[in-house]
Amino acid sequence: MRRVTVPSDSVVVVGCGSSTLVRELVDDGYAAIIAVDIAQPALDQLRASLGHCADRVKLVRGDARTVRLAQPVTLWHDRATFHFLTDAVDQAAYATTAARSVKPGGHLVLAEFAADGPTSCSGLTVARHSPASLQSAFSGGFELIESFERDHVTPSGVTQRFVHALMIRRGVGSVVE
Numbered sequence: 132m133r134r135v136t137v138p139s140d141s142v143v144v145v146g147c148g149s150s151t152l153v154r155e156l157v158d159d160g161y162a163a164i165i166a167v168d169i170a171q172p173a174l175d176q177l178r179a180s181l182g183h184c185a186d187r188v189k190l191v192r193g194d195a196r197t198v199r200l201a202q203p204v205t206l207w208h209d210r211a212t213f214h215f216l217t218d219a220v221d222q223a224a225y226a227t228t229a230a231r232s233v234k235p236g237g238h239l240v241l242a243e244f245a246a247d248g249p250t251s252c253s254g255l256t257v258a259r260h261s262p263a264s265l266q267s268a269f270s271g272g273f274e275l276i277e278s279f280e281r282d283h284v285t286p287s288g289v290t291q292r293f294v295h296a297l298m299i300r301r302g303v304g305s306v307v308e
């Protein structure tokens with residue numbers, strides 16, 4: 132796997148859940164971190180896990196399909212949220228929102244269940260993806276730079292196949308401007 136460095140001064144973690152990523156971003160010195168989740172309990176849990184660092188993160192209860200950030204960011208990160216959208220209209224709304232939320236030249240990082248990954252997550256049917264399907268879903272605003280698949284082993288020992296994608300936001304003038 133090639134290591135890619137993505138410069139970023141502002142990041143939104145979409146469908147953050149209570150993932151440790153947000154704390155890692157704080158510890159890495161990111162100054163402008165936004166954590167979005169549709170579920171208030173997830174945000175409450177994240178806030179509790181951040182402890183005294185919670186005031187360094189803007190926690191937003193919002194839907195990835197419609198959320199409006201106060202300012203566009205340079206990095207949108209989503210692990211295991213986009214795959215909950217099984218409907219083309221919802222996927223298009225998410226892609227439009229991501230494009231609106233990321234500055235030209237900024238990046239989109241996705242990690243979703245792969246084509247041979249699980250068919251459900253948290254009891255809900257998911258859409259499984261390939262690099263091509265992700266590229267297609269986000270083609271209105273983003274260009275695929277890199278993708279790969281890997282197995283993720285959950286804390287309970289279950290192996291899940293994920294597809295990871297790194298995309299760059301195209302410049303001014305795309306269809307979602």
Ligand SMILES: C[S@@+](CC[C@H](N)C(=O)[O-])C[C@H]1O[C@@H](n2cnc3c(N)ncnc32)[C@H](O)[C@@H]1O
Binds near residue numbers: 147215253
């Ligand atoms: C499987 S969890 C992943 C959490 C975290 N990203 C991680 O990797 O550990 C999916 C999260 O996405 C949130 N979610 C689902 N649909 C969403 C939506 N439309 N907008 C925002 N968050 C959503 C859920 O509430 C949940 O916290």
